[in-house]
Amino acid sequence: MIIMKLKGKHVWLALLIVITIAGIYAYREYNRKPADLSNVASQSSTTADSLVMLFEKDELKANALYLGKAIDVTGVIAEITNQKDTIINVTLGKKDDMHRVSCLMDVQHINDVKTYKESDMIKLRGICNGYLMDVELNRCVVIK
């Protein structure tokens, strides 16, 4: 009888622990922020010119390779646009190129790009979102 009671208690205790762990996991998962890419390994590494060329040549193939993935892109800064220090966009490529790589910086890492200027070489990690006029990356961080 005593053994049965103990077993019953253990079952309840185990259930309580499982429910608590599941609750904590669900809460943390629900509130999880998008990953900081400086802590995420890149899935591919390329140059700005190669990336643009690939998207120009075969957008479907390029999407299959890069869409939604964290990639490192190295290139020369053609332009930096800064909207009130909250939105900084770094464009990689040549100034007169029609198609370039447009990299929207992660708000948490805006200061890292402020030491760079046009014509500097830079390596950025960002999520590839596809191709409009430029190949577009967002949540970008500087890789040193």
Added chain:
Amino acid sequence: MKKSICILIVLAIGIHLVTAQKKYFCKTAKISFYSKAPLEDIESHNTQVLTAFDAITGQIEFAVLIKGFEFEKAKMQEHFNEEYIESDKYPKALFLGTLKDPGQLTLDKDGVYKVQVIGSLTLHGVTKPQNAEAIFIVKNAIVNATAEFNVAVADYNIKIPALVADKVSKSVKVVVNVPSYQPR
């Protein structure tokens, strides 16, 4: 005779330059959407929107990459891309429109211009008519434009899972903001 030809050439070049200056574009326009519902409010922004505008014909276009919409919560972003809008299959959204009366907009004169835009929105592989009221603000040769409209998710075959169907808004408010149209 030679003088007349020269004048004509100069005039032609002048007209071409004026016309050329009537085409504008911006690569850093912003589209936000808001959805208020009992389960949770959803808000997302994309600041890499491409837009082109022809002040002579009144044609206006917007193109946006769906994966570029950023959410505060990662799970929300995953659900949006994978379950609702299927961004791997439909990576872009497109608006093609025309100003109802392009003549009422004078971009070389400071002012606030309210205009009606008539067009179509392609989203999730579906194209539907979409009209909106837009406001163009011209100040010191900087042209800024904003617009707001509502989109019914059912119109674009966006399916809301049955489990949350009663708790998620069926209409989404879309806000467009072009910080500065540049001459093309």
